[in-house]
Amino acid sequence: MFAADVLNSGMTFHTIIEPFRIHSVEPLRMTTEDQRRAAIRNAGHNLFNLHAEDVLIDLLTDSGTGAMSRDQWAGIQRGDESYAGSPSWFNFLDSVRDLFPFEHVIPTHQGRAAEKILFTAVGGTGKTVPNNTHFDTTRANVEYSGARAVDLVIAEGRDPRADHPFKGNMDLAALEAVLAAAAPGEVPLVMMTITNNSGGGQPVSMENLRATKEICARYGVPLFLDACRFAENAWFIRSREPGYADRDVRDIVREMASLADGMTMSAKKDPLGNIGGWLAMNDDALAAKCRTLLILTEGFPTYGGLAGRDLEALAQGLREATDHDYLRYRIRSTAYLGEALDKAGVPVVLPIGGHAVYLDAKSLLPHIDPLSYPGQALAVALYETGGVRGCEIGSVMFGRQPDGDEKPAAMELVRLAIPRRTYTQSHIDYVIEVCLRVAEGASGLRGLRIVDEPPALRHFTARFEPL
Numbered sequence: 199m200f201a202a203d204v205l206n207s208g209m210t211f212h213t214i215i216e217p218f219r220i221h222s223v224e225p226l227r228m229t230t231e232d233q234r235r236a237a238i239r240n241a242g243h244n245l246f247n248l249h250a251e252d253v254l255i256d257l258l259t260d261s262g263t264g265a266m267s268r269d270q271w272a273g274i275q276r277g278d279e280s281y282a283g284s285p286s287w288f289n290f291l292d293s294v295r296d297l298f299p300f301e302h303v304i305p306t307h308q309g310r311a312a313e314k315i316l317f318t319a320v321g322g323t324g325k326t327v328p329n330n331t332h333f334d335t336t337r338a339n340v341e342y343s344g345a346r347a348v349d350l351v352i353a354e355g356r357d358p359r360a361d362h363p364f365k366g367n368m369d370l371a372a373l374e375a376v377l378a379a380a381a382p383g384e385v386p387l388v389m390m391t392i393t394n395n396s397g398g399g400q401p402v403s404m405e406n407l408r409a410t411k412e413i414c415a416r417y418g419v420p421l422f423l424d425a426c427r428f429a430e431n432a433w434f435i436r437s438r439e440p441g442y443a444d445r446d447v448r449d450i451v452r453e454m455a456s457l458a459d460g461m462t463m464s465a466k467k468d469p470l471g472n473i474g475g476w477l478a479m480n481d482d483a484l485a486a487k488c489r490t491l492l493i494l495t496e497g498f499p500t501y502g503g504l505a506g507r508d509l510e511a512l513a514q515g516l517r518e519a520t521d522h523d524y525l526r527y528r529i530r531s532t533a534y535l536g537e538a539l540d541k542a543g544v545p546v547v548l549p550i551g552g553h554a555v556y557l558d559a560k561s562l563l564p565h566i567d568p569l570s571y572p573g574q575a576l577a578v579a580l581y582e583t584g585g586v587r588g589c590e591i592g593s594v595m596f597g598r599q600p601d602g603d604e605k606p607a608a609m610e611l612v613r614l615a616i617p618r619r620t621y622t623q624s625h626i627d628y629v630i631e632v633c634l635r636v637a638e639g640a641s642g643l644r645g646l647r648i649v650d651e652p653p654a655l656r657h658f659t660a661r662f663e664p665l
C-alpha cells in the first residue's frame with residue numbers, strides 16, 4: 199500500500215520498490231569464468247543444455263520461472279484432487295471467467311497443449327493462420343498441422359529502433375489483403391498475440407484489437423487471443439492509450455476478451471503459475487471437438503493436464519496478476535534494465551517491452567553474418583562473462599524454413615526475460631554490468647556454426663561450434 203500511495207500521488211521517489219518482501223530463499227551458486235567456459239562447451243554452446251545450477255542469473259525465460267505468493271502456496275495445500283468436478287476446478291473456472299468470460303474453458307498443462315488441440319481441430323493442409331507474430335510453439339503447431347502461419351505485425355514492429363507505443367499491432371491492411379485473397383474456409387481463425395512475444399514483448403492497442411475484430415467479423419472469421427501476457431498488455435493500454443488512464447486493469451482485460459471469440463493461454467506467464475494453460479472459446483461445436491482431443495491427450499475436462507493444486511495456484515495467481523501495484527512494479531523494473539542499457543549505448547529494442555529486454559545483436563555484432571548466429575554468440579558471451587543466461591530469438595530460432603531451406607530471421611535478438619517477483623534490483627544492476635562488459639568486447643566475438651539439429655524447434659537442442 200505504501201509504495202502504491204507514494205507512486206500514485208505522482209511524488210518524487212524514483213526507487214522501484216518490489217511490492218513484496220522475501221519469505222523463502224533459494225541460494226545461488228557462484229561460478230568462475232573458467233567453470234562457465236567448460237560448462238557451455240559441454241552444452242554444445244546451447245544455453246538450453248546447461249545445468250541450471252551453473253547459471254547465476256537465469257533470464258532464459260519468464261515462463262513458469264516466477265515466484266508464487268504466500269496465498270498461492272496456501273492454495274496448493276487446499277488443492278482438491280477429485281478426478282471430476284473438483285472444487286479447485288470451479289475456483290479456477292471462476293477466476294478465468296471473471297477476466298475472460300468465454301462459454302468454454304478447457305484446461306491444459308501449458309500453452310502449447312492448447313495450441314496443439316486448437317490447430318488439430320481447425321488447422322490442416324491448405325489452411326492459413328494470420329497472427330501479428332506467431333510465437334515459436336504456435337508457429338510450430340500451425341505448421342505441424344499442415345497449415346501456413348503468416349506474421350502481419352506493423353512495419354514498426356520489425357524495426358528494433360522504431361518508436362511506437364504499440365509495436366505489437368496488427369498491420370490491418372495486410373490482414374485485410376490476406377482475408378480478401380483467401381478461399382472460403384481457408385482461414386479458420388485469426389490470432390493476436392498479446393503482448394507480442396517474438397516481436398519484443400510489445401503491446402497491442404485496444405484500438406488495433408477492435409479494428410482487427412471488425413475486419414475478422416466482416417469476413418466471418420473468428421479472432422483468438424494468444425493471451426499469455428494479457429495483464430502486461432492491459433497495463434500498457436492503461437498507461438499509453440488515450441481514454442484508459444483511469445480504468446481498472448481488470449476492466450481493460452474484460453474489454454480485450456469481449457473483442458475475441460476465443461483464446462489460448464500459457465498460465466506460466468502472467469497468471470503467475472509454474473505450470474498450466476487453457477484454451478477457451480464461445481463456439482459449442484469447436485469446443486466439443488477440442489474436449490475430445492483433450493481427453494485423448496491431456497485429461498478429463500475438469501482438470502485437463504493439471505493437478506487440483508495447480509488449478510488453485512492459478513486461480514489465485516490470476517487475481518494477483520491484475521493488481522496495479524504489482525503491474526506498475528513489473529513494467530517499471532523491466533524498463534529499468536532496458537533504459538540503463540540504452541543509456542550506456544547498448545542497442546536494445548525500444549520502447550522496452552513488458553516481460554523482457556531484447557538486445558539487438560545485429561547492431562552490436564555487425565561483423566557476424568546472420569547465418570553465423572550473432573544472437574547465439576552474444577548469449578554465449580553473456581553466460582561466459584557473468585553467468586547470465588538469455589535466449590537467442592533470431593536465425594537460430596526462426597531460420598530453418600518448413601521446406602528445409604535456411605533464411606536469416608528479420609531480427610537477431612537476445613532476450614533477457616525477467617521472471618516474475620524473483621530477482622531484486624541489485625541482481626539487475628549486476629546484469630547491467632555484465633552486459634556492458636560484453637558490449638565493450640563485442641568486436642572480438644565470433645559467430646558459431648550448427649553441428650547437429652533436430653527437424654523442428656531446433657533452438658532447444660541444436661549443438662554449436664565456435665567459428
Ligand SMILES: *Cc1c(COP(=O)(O)O)cnc(C)c1O
Pocket residue numbers: 261308309310311333335336391395424426463464465466467474475
Ligand atoms: C509461452 C508462450 C506460448 C506457449 O506456452 P507454453 O506454456 O510454453 O507451452 C505461446 N504463445 C506465447 C506468446 C508464449 O509466450
